[in-house]
Amino acid sequence: MNLEEYRGVWVFIEQREGKLVDVGLELLGAGRALADKLEVDLCGVLLGSNVKDLAKDTFEYGADKVYVIDDPILEQYRTETYMKAVGDLVRKYKPEIFLYGATANGKDLASAVATEVMTGLTADTTLLDVNLEKRLFEASRPAFGGNIMATILCKKHRPQMATVRPKVMKKLDPQPGRVGEVIEESISLKEENLKTKVIEIVRSAKAAVNLEEAEIIVSAGKGIKDEKGFKMVEQLADVLNATVGASRDVVEMGLCGHDHQVGQTGATVTPKLYIAIGISGAVQHVVGMQNSEMIIAINNDPDATIFNVAHFGVVADAFEIVPLLTEEFKKALKNEVEAEEGGVAHV
Amino acid sequence: MNILVCIKQVPDTKIIKINPKTNTLDRSSAPAILNPYDAHGVQEAVRLRKIHGGKVTVLCMGPPMAREAIKKCVEIGADEGYLISDRRFAGADTLATSYALYKAIQKLMKQDGIDLVLCGKHAIDGDTGQTGPGIARRIGIPPLTNVIKVEEVDLDSQQMKVRRKIEKGYEIIQSKLPCLLTVEKEINTVAYSPLPNMLRAARYEPIVWTVDDLEDVDIKQLGLKGSPTIVGKMWPPAKSEGAKMIDGDVKKQASELVKHMLEKRELFEVKGGEQA
Ligand SMILES: Cc1cc2nc3c(=O)[nH]c(=O)nc-3n(C[C@H](O)[C@H](O)[C@H](O)COP(=O)(O)OP(=O)(O)OC[C@H]3O[C@@H](n4cnc5c(N)ncnc54)[C@H](O)[C@@H]3O)c2cc1C
Ligand SMILES: Cc1cc2nc3c(=O)[nH]c(=O)nc-3n(C[C@H](O)[C@H](O)[C@H](O)COP(=O)(O)OP(=O)(O)OC[C@H]3O[C@@H](n4cnc5c(N)ncnc54)[C@H](O)[C@@H]3O)c2cc1C
Structure with a gap:
């Protein structure tokens, strides 16, 4: 693996039922700081059906580019489709750092993608930094029931991936009118070849204590x-x-x-x-x-x-x-x- | 219905002590237990076996003492347990862990077929929740994570439906079998083990495999060598200096508290828009 080929900081932009989830915007805030240090672009990855319009919000919160795959097959989150889509993007564009929100689907996706592209993944991080000299991502997380903090490194594999807990990083103040580049990609999966299907999504503020x-x-x-x-x-x-x-x-x-x-x-x-x-x-x-x-x-x-x-x-x-x-x-x-x-x- | 449950032996993190000099885990301070989520996995497998027949096998990667965790699963009702144990597995991160478990699962699948794989939502020590989806990706079956209920299993059409916990609710997802579930605690309550199970568990000896018992293993993908992540450093989280105590009568205490709460005034603004 030629580590030099991998450049740029990526953030998975989670959306639910067509609305952006806060944690993605928080990660753009954290990612911006990392990208500025490394002097590279900050890129979002946005998947779904009829979600292209959401890209402009990510620019206001700090993204330079957004990779969008807009396809009905991605309407609901499914590991098998999202893993394939994200895996393809990673193989094609080769980011050096890739952050995901530590939400139910964010963790699920990141774990599957890490295996798909054979790289390291640090779980549930609360502190992010880079060692500029070595160009190494330092992702830290509480471990052993919160009794200790550990910094996890991924030296020889790329991208260096981490899931980040919601509400830990800070969103930037949005800059209205800030623009960026939308890069559209496609996915070639057929519904009849898939193994899973989402039958129903029930969200109610009351039913689930969150x-x-x-x-x-x-x-x-x-x-x-x-x-x-x-x-x-x-x-x-x-x-x-x-x-x-x-x-x-x-x-x-x-x-x-x-x-x-x-x-x-x-x-x-x-x-x-x-x-x-x-x-x-x-x-x-x-x-x-x-x-x-x-x-x-x-x-x-x-x-x-x-x-x-x-x-x-x-x-x-x-x-x-x-x-x-x-x-x-x-x-x-x-x-x-x-x-x-x-x-x-x-x- | 043949069900495989991956189980991990973990130090009891409630009791664990950290050596303040080296900032490493003082393993002798904490008893080793069966990962609590995995107990729910075994319980669910036993429940499904009662309905659909078949057998429940557990698989664990760990040191020889992890036998005890397997025996605990036999108490809950597992039929058989395999321990893969070898120095070459040591130091594995989740990528290397899922590879080792996958190699053992491949062999077990050849032996008697597996319809369903269960994992815990996470292990309470490493606490990543990454191993299950990793195993599923390697086998090439769908992972269904954060499962709180098995809604339906239809062996004729080889389909199952489960309820997944998601933010502010749940979703019902259908999958072809075989698939892999990671289970939450809500899925069931772990019953007290009936006496015959206890007796069987006391005598039970798990089957132990080393790397050499597995087939087509790429040694470079195992253990520390096969792990892309390493732990750089560990340190104790910053301790708070203790609370600033607010004295006075209750009335004064209440109004002082309100003042401090309003330091977080962004929380209390009338705000529109979607929140996570
Ligand atoms: C395996 C295991 C797992 C556990 N997991 C958890 C867990 O996830 N979460 C958890 O919370 N606990 C957990 N516990 C339990 C934990 O050890 C404690 O027993 C529990 O947190 C105590 O709850 P408490 O503080 O409400 O009760 P207590 O310890 O009984 O404390 C009650 C407090 O209320 C104060 N009090 C009494 N009357 C008044 C009054 N009128 N006004 C103001 N204050 C008053 C008392 O001074 C006291 O400090 C676990 C224990 C074990 C063994
Ligand atoms: C402080 C610390 C931090 C760590 N951080 C990371 C990290 O960020 N990224 C990373 O990749 N690794 C990390 N690791 C390594 C990780 O703990 C190990 O790879 C471990 O073998 C599996 O991960 P887990 O404990 O998180 O299990 P999880 O993925 O949380 O376990 C989920 C389920 O997988 C199954 N399972 C897990 N391990 C086994 C096993 N040995 N045998 C059978 N079934 C099993 C069980 O069903 C379990 O319920 C860390 C380790 C330490 C000590």
Whole structure:
């Protein structure tokens, strides 16, 4: 393999039902920095049916070029079709770095493509850099349940690929009118030769608790005691437009489903704001939330270990402070919205 | 219906300790267990066998002590277990792991045919979730990842339908058999093992293969040599200095907290547009 032939930073631009998914734009932000360092183009890869028009958005978020394959056979994500399409593009255009969002389909695709083109893939990264001297991509990720960070290198194979967790990288501010080059390619697969078929896609904001992608999480621990306490937490979450999380004990008490559980045996979350209410801070819980941007802990025990990972802490009785917080926040929000939007209610 | 389940033995990451001097894993600190997702894989295979007949085989790559993980699968109800164990497998990343497992699966497919391969959603130590799709690509069968339910298996038409977890919902996807599923925990609950299984497991000895027992193996694709990725360095994640504590009466605490929350005011703006 001649490593010199491989140039450029690529980002897989995931779309769902014809709409761009945030993580692709976040990766354009991260990819832009890498491409500038390496002095190469930043390119998007956009697949789907009737998706060509989405390309212009990617330019506004930093892409120089977008490879588009627009074909009805790509309407829904299927590993067999997407893997073939992306594999062909990689073989033809030879990028040196290729980033994918660590979403269900992004991880699925990246794993299949890595085997298809026989290269290395670093999973679930949260930190990206390049060593310019060696022109080597340094992708770092939490491992062993978040107990350690590891930098993974791929020295002798190209492209150097990584999946990147959603909500970790930052989108650039869009530059309206920024343009780039669209490169259209085609795919030669016939429906009758395929082995899989998507029968139905069901997306409902309510049915599935999606902690992994939540920006704000209000989490209940055993300190909330019972159903009434849990309601109180839900009310705060409601006002904040947050997703409700829980410790395992709360799930085991039957106050909510397992899909709300944060931690080692639940979801690993990285919201911008995590509020832990009546949670002691057991390591199994902490590994699932310690990378949140801002952590607020409420506990009546000043020695609770949750305060070690929190940014702000209050020692208080949850039953006193949570309803108060809900009220105060409602008020503050109302003031802000009124000040800015001339009285339009928050939705 | 012959089902193969790939299973991994992993250190229990809840208990694991990291040596602060070398930043490496202190393996002696953590007991080795069957990867929890793989227990769900075996359980699902046993459930399908009950309906469709056939046999459940488990396959593991690992050191000799990984026998214990295989025995655990026999407890859950697996019929047979293979351990591929050889120094030449050591140090494998996911590409090299899927190659080694693929070579063993090829041999097993020749022996008695395989209709379905199951893997866990991920292993709790390496935690990449990349091995399953890698194996599927090598065998040339479809991978169906993040499966939360097997909806239907039709052996006559060699088709199956599963429910895949995706963001904010699920999809139902149909696939020709054989195919490979990676399973989520929601797919089932791992039952307590009945006594006869426990007794059988206690006596059970897995079949052990080395590289030389596999056919047409390209040694260069195995282990550390066959791995495009390497771990460069490891370090402990930055520890927070501890929380800034907010004192005063509850009223004051609440309003201070609101102030800090509003530092993230971009979160609370009335905003339109599609989110992920
Ligand atoms: C194999 C395994 C896997 C696990 N996986 C997970 C996991 O994924 N997620 C998880 O969360 N746990 C997990 N656990 C469990 C974990 O070890 C802890 O037991 C659990 O996180 C504790 O939950 P908690 O903090 O809600 O309860 P507790 O530890 O009981 O803490 C309750 C807290 O509430 C405080 N409190 C009490 N009353 C009040 C009040 N009125 N106002 C304010 N605070 C109050 C107390 O001071 C205490 O700190 C796992 C354990 C094992 C063994
Ligand atoms: C700190 C650290 C970070 C790592 N990061 C990466 C990385 O980013 N990229 C990379 O390619 N490798 C990485 N590795 C190597 C990786 O852990 C190994 O390749 C491992 O053999 C398989 O990957 P996994 O543990 O992620 O398994 P996963 O892919 O998460 O496992 C999914 C399923 O595959 C099956 N399976 C996995 N391993 C076996 C096995 N040995 N025997 C039988 N079935 C199995 C099981 O069904 C399992 O549930 C890393 C290792 C360490 C220690």
